Amino acid sequence: MQVFDYSTAHKSLVESVEVARFEQYPATLGFPFKAMWYCIPPQDNSPPDRHPEYEFSIAVRGSATVDVNGVRTVVDQGSAFLLDSSEGHTVYNTSPDEALLIFSVYWMPATNSNRCSNDDR
């Protein structure tokens, strides 16, 4: 078993957001997705983002407020959210004093051009 310890993970800053990508762990390179933790300081937010990958996230510490096209949705600690390729998003940490830690996996969605056949399995 391999443990991926958040406290010792290599992190980089994207604006004020601390990002720890799992590509730093060779054991994860064969996964059918990429993964990261990211941490948003209190009363701060992620830079607006939009990308072709689907992104599936879980609020690990704190609750996330996720803005998609001006509509904000609160995702409670422990709950998850899915963003598709069309959804530009900004994640807010509305807590006055606690950092928000999110774990996300992301992958390119299947399309007719990357499937062997075009059925909907």
Next chain:
Amino acid sequence: MQVFDYSTAHKSLVESVEVARFEQYPATLGFPFKAMWYCIPPQDNSPPDRHPEYEFSIAVRGSATVDVNGVRTVVDQGSAFLLDSSEGHTVYNTSPDEALLIFSVYWMPATNSNRCSNDDR
């Protein structure tokens, strides 16, 4: 954006462990992995398990103590762990009073028989 709320998810019991599988959400059926939450009561443990799927998990509430072949490893809240196909495992919640919530994704590893070619990409 779709939210998957743990508090309202359909759950079933596997012995004393509450399991909420994401197959209940049609939006997740095209994912390149399956996913679940599971919740272990205080001072309890999951049934011993072993399966061909790789399983990648994150401790969402509480810290997990994971036994693999008699070796126990503590995974702190927020950190993650990977179990491969060879690793029988039992997850313990050593807390006297707090439930342990884990989020896991799992998938069949690539093998020569399910790859189009046998290179190591």
